[in-house]
Amino acid sequence: MELVLALAIGVLTGSGVWLLMRPRSYQLIIGLCLLAYGVNLFIFSMGRLYVGAAPIMPKGGFVDPTAYADPLPQALVLTAIVISFATTALFLVVMIAARGTSGTDHVDGKEREQ
Amino acid sequence: MVEQNLLLLLVLTPFISAALAATLPVQSRNAETWLAGLTMALALVILAVLAPAVTGGGKVIRHVEWASTIGLDLTFRIDGFAWLFMVLVAGIGMLVLVYARYYMAPEDPVPRLYAFLLCFAGSMAGLILSGNIIMLVVFWELTSLVSFLLIGYWHHRQDARDGARMALIVTASGGLCLMLAMILLGQIVGSYDLDEVLAAGERITSHRLYPIALILFLLGAFTKSAQFPFHFWLPNAMAAPTPVSSYLHSATMVKAGVFLLLRFHPALGGTDEWFQLVTGAGLITLLIGAFVALFKHDLKGLLAYSTISHLGLITALAGIGTPLAIMAAVFHIVNHAVFKASLFMAAGIIDHETGTRDMRRLSGLARAMPVTATLAIIASGAMAGVPLLNGFLSKEMFFEATYVWNNGSPIDNAAPYVAVLAAALGAAYSLRFIVTVFFGPPARDLPHEPHEPPALMRLPVFVLVAACLCVGIAPxxxxGGWLENAGIALLGDDLPEFSLKIWHGVNPALVMSVIAMILGIAIYLVPRRWIDRGEEGLGLLSLVAFGPAFEAMLQFLTQRLPRSLLRIANAPGLQAQMRVMVLIGMAAAFLSLQPLEWNISPPPIGARELVFVLLWLIGGTCAIGAAWQAKYHRFAALILTGGAGLVTCTTFVWLSAPDLAVTQLLVEIATTALLLLGLRWLPKRDEEIAADETPRARFRRLRDLLIAVTCGGGMTAIALAVLLTRPGNSVGDWFLRHSYVEGGGTNVVNVILVDFRAFDTFGEIAVLAIVGLTVYALLRRFRPAPESVSRPRPQREAEEQALEAYLFIPAILMQWLFAPIIALSAYLFFRGHDLPGGGFAAGVTFAIGLLLQYVASNVRWIEARLTILPVRWMGVGLIISASVGTGSWIFGAPFLTTHYRYLDLPLIGKVPASTAMLFDLGVFAAVVGAIVLVLIAIAHQSLRIAPRARNTEPEETL
Incomplete structure (x- = not known):
């Protein structure tokens, strides 16, 4: 499981980074989405990973924290998911507006000079 | 206690009134004047009530604990000196506000002016009454900021903008120096409390950091008080409306610097460095200011340089630092404020009624406006130091201070001569002002026919001039009493005998005065015509006019230097920049991980995990496919990205993170919908453009691929290393233990979000709201790409009838689903505290429900039936969250403290009730608002271009 998860993080990040360096703005936005998945999983994997031990407590009494998944990375990632949605929305709109004003979807606002 | 609270009120009321003033209608000049005037009157009443408490060395201190552990408390204190200064700020403030009512033109937006002026009065009050030296700097910078806004009030004028910018840069940089000085003082003394700093004078002056602290401190004071070589900003600040100049350059802004010098004299003064630097700068400024003022043709320019000169006088007195000099400085602060404010107002009246301030054009105004002329002549007399007026008395004291004290240094020996010469120049420019403007033949060709202003516009001048006369005759x-109180506050109980009398007999000061007067008349009369006709100054003046040099420096620092740096460091285009960024990130990761030991054995893959492997086979393929296809097949890439997202979501479920899974799934839907809407405005990429297959392009792609693979490989390695390390104790354990006991919820992730780390969440929904508003603002001005204006190809090719019904069945389903989705949203919200769900998830669900309605029917149909005001949703959400947070203050708890209990409701049973849920409600509303605002803004684009699309369609069918 650990190996698969690590490889998954690597593949997502790699695909995202590759797209980040591409010239078309749509590639960039897809790249950011993929990178966000990768990074979210990465942050998530920094805590204890259990199968079937969600951080939902019983009411009252003594609890053994090590029996549950780590809630802190989860809380961080939850925030990250929402924020990455917001940045995607903002970037999309900037991209659309740039496309309208510059007439091209190259990230520099003009086609590369050959 | 009443007095302490009054002190707080003294600082707060101007700010509250400023907020009120800003909200009044643009034309309500009278209401503004009443509001502002009453605020100042209230301040004066409070000062009158406080007067007995500060008599004879008493002081009132109001202490509010804030961040005591780092020595930062909100302390306000008033003593005799601060009290006298506050009387000036409030008294002259009131007169200026009345004057401004008549000065401002009908087209000027007065609420802005009054709001700024009140803000300025408040900042000034804060600065004077601060009992904590760091707080003092904060108010100090606040006066710089507000003065920037005031000087740039007529922001359509280039000179106003330049003057405001220059004033801000000079005074705010000085403020930063002052901040450093205060921190140093705090470190030396061990406390930021003003009283403790003032009491630790010997410890400070003998400390090895004293010279640095002193220089930084003086940089702050000198920039503010326009002392040489920082005097150049003040004349440029004359682009402000005259009431502003009258307030800033008589009683407040520039006096802050000398206030500081006098206030900190017990702590920093009394040394040789202090004397040389402060007296030296003061005397140079005194002389230069008076000299330049003589050659100015602009009335306000003359007054500006005269102000610089008089500030130099006060600074020099502060530098001399004998008890008598300090008393003289305090006295002159008062006198100068009174006569200079009245002179600025008189100059404003002349400008207002004649249309010019140029002394070469003005002449003989005494006939057209006799009352104003009389008032201005008396005030100028005070400026020149004519007997029976207040300026005379403090000038005498200044002469005495320069003459009496003697430490034998060159500066001290020169002081009496400089004082006499500057006084002579002062008499000369005052005389020039009077003679040129009010006497001589009546002026012709003035923009307006000169006449007396409205009586109420003259009233403030009258009050001030009356004060000049009364103080001059019966000082x-x-x-006497007020000065004594101020003196005790500054010097302690060993106050020297000082006598405020007009006639002290024939003494050296009187002789100096007489010499200065005669010399002054000679200086004016002899080269009179030459001055009147000549250029604004001599060759020498350009040496001290540092304005151009400052502009050149600014130009260099903000334009040329960054540009040349950019030429060196710039990467051509975003791609190269991204590449550099990624490489730097990789290098940083590599360097920081290198020292660690890596001994990781590959873990076995059990049969149970086969499903997980298969899952990520799909996920990985999707990710790589999306990367592959994003250039030409955008839709495919979008779907593939969605696939990767779903696999991520499943992973969250698998690894015990139900909250994440729910949120990820919902956000996934919203993102996909968003990108689908966006795709409409991104025309298909033309596949006929041949892909760049030159060797260079191939090399570029190969290089990027290498970087991407390395990056991914590195992330895999790090993740694996962490995953295979047995986790020790995590911070999360604390949350797990305390979530139920202290947060009253069993879903720890939700409790962290809405309770333990609620402030982060609050910031996050604020970000979301900002993004929503930005998107909305961007799309309001949006012009789509020309080729995407017409309807998309499939719609054009389809038959009209098929088009109408093409979403008929889904549309009905989506309409039916509306209610269940809202119910689901409510369900997710209410279970959030104990089970997976919560405000975020509920908000996104609700937004999706609304979005579906937009997809199902056309926009007009839906908006006729459903009113959605996303901006209000966001606003209400933020307000709810913030007020839940601040509500805990009422119970004396810190921001965002929650209270919880279980409520027994009939039928439903026991439900958890917590203020955190209310906070979550705010989160919910803000999320709904932001997402809906973004989606609707994009969806509305097709409505906005519809008419144009119809126009273009026929052409295409041809």
Missing amino acids: HALL
Whole structure:
């Protein structure tokens, strides 16, 4: 499981980074989405990973924290998911507006000079 | 206690009134004047009530604990000196506000002016009454900021913008120096409390950091008080409306610097460095200011340089630092404020009624406006130091201070001569002002026919001039007690004998005065015509006019230097920049991980995990496919990205993170919908453009691929290393233990979000709201790409009838689903505290429900039936969250403290009830608002271009 998860993080990040360096703005936005998945999983994997031990407590009494998944990375990632949605929305709109004003979807606002 | 609270009120009321003033209608000049005037009157009443408490060395201190552990408390204190200064700020403030009512033109937006002026008065009050030296700097910078806004009030004028910018840069940089000085003082003394700093004078002056602290401190004071070589900003600040100049350059802004010098004299003064630097700068400024003022043709320019000169005088007195000099400085602060404010107002009246301030054009105004002329002549007399006026008395004291004290240094020996020469120049420019403007033949060709202003516009000038006269004739009866209180506050109980009298007999000061007067008349009369006709100054003047040099420096620092740096460091285009960024990130990761030991054995893959492997086979393929296809097949890439997202979501479920899974799934839907809407405005990429297959392009792609693979490989390695390390104790354990006991919820992730780390969440929904508003603002001005204006190809090719019904069945389903989705949203919200769900998830669900309605029917149909005001949703959400947070203050708890209990409701049973849920409600509303705002803004684009699309369609069918 650990190996698969690590490889998954690597593949997502790699695909995202590759797209980040591409010239078309749509590639960039897809790249950011993929990178966000990768990074979210990465942050998530920094805590204890259990199968079937969600951080939902019983009411009252003594609890053994090590029996549950780590809630802190989860809380961080939850925030990250929402924020990455917001940045995607903002970037999309900037991209659309740039496309309208510059007439091209190259990230520099003009086609590369050959 | 009443007095302490009054002190707080003294600082707060101007700010509250400023907020009120800003909200009044643009034309409500009278209401503004009443509001502002009453605020100042209230301040004066409070000061009158406080007067007995500060008499004879008393002081009132109001202490509010804030961040005591780092020595930062909100302390306000008033003593005799601060009290006298506050009387000036409030008294002259009131007169200026009345004057501004008549000065401002009908087209000027007065609420802005009054709001800024009140803000300025408040900042000034804060600065004077601060009992904590760091707080003092904060108010100090606040006066710089507000003065920037005031000087740039007529922001359509280039000179106003430039003057405002220059004033801000000079005074705010000085403020930063002052901040450093205060921190140093705090470190030396061990406390930021003003009283403790003032009491630790010997410890400070003998400390090895004293010279640095002193220089930084003086940089702050000198920039503010326009002392040489920082005097150049003040004349440029004359682009401000005259009431502003009258307020800033008589009683407040520039006086802050000398206030500081006098206030900190017990702590920093009394040394040789202090004397040389402060007296030296003061005397140079005194002389230069007076000299340049003589050659100015602009009325306000003359007054500006005269102000610089008089500030130099006060600074020099502060530098001399004998008890008598300090008393003289305090006295002159008062006198200068009174006569300079009245002179600025008189100059404003002349400008207002004649349309010019140029002394070469003005002449003989005494006939057209006799009352104003009389008032201005008396005030100029005070400026020149004519007997029976207040300026005379403090000038005498200044002469005495320069003459009496003697430490034998060159500066001290020169002081009496400089003082006499500057006084002579002062008499000369005052005389020039009077003679040129009010006497001589009546002026012709003035923009307006000169006449007397409205009586109420003259009233403030009258009050101030009356003060000049009264103080000049009966100084001891009027000001003796106040000055004594101020003196005790500054010097302690060993106050020197000082006598405020007009006639002290024939003494050296009187002789100096007489010499200065005669010399002054000679200086004016002899080269009179030459001055009147000549250029604004001599060749020498350009040496001290540092304005151009400052502009050149600014130009260099903000334009040329960054540009040349950019030429060196710039990467051509975003791609190269991204590449550099990624490489730097990789290098940083590599360097920081290198020292660690890596001994990781590959873990076995059990049969149970086969499903997980298969899952990520799909996920990985999707990710790589999306990367592959994003250039030409955008839709495919979008779907593939969605696939990767779903696999991520499943992973969250698998690894015990139900909250994440729910949120990820919902956000996934919203993102996909968003990108689908966006795709409409991104025309298909033309596949006929041949892909760049030159060797260079191939090399570029190969290089990027290498970087991407390395990056991914590195992330895999790090993740694996962490995953295979047995986790020790995590911070999360604390949350797990305390979530139920202290947060009253069993879903720890939700409790962290809405309770333990609620402030982060609050920031996050604020970000979301900002993004929503930005998107909305961007799309309001949006012009789509020309080729995407017409309807998309499939719609054009389809038959009209098929088009109408093409979403008929889904549309009905989506309409039916509306209610269940809202119910689901409510369900997710209410279970959030104990089970997976919560405000975020509920908000996104609700937004999706609304979005579906937009997809199902056309926009007009839906908006006729459903009113959605996303901006209000966001606003209400933020307000709810913030007020839940601040509500805990009422119970004396810190921001965002929650209270919880279980409520027994009939039928439903026991439900958890917590203020955190209310906070979550705010989160919910803000999320709904932001997402809906973004989606609707994009969806509305097709409505906005519809008419144009119809126009273009026929052409295409041809």
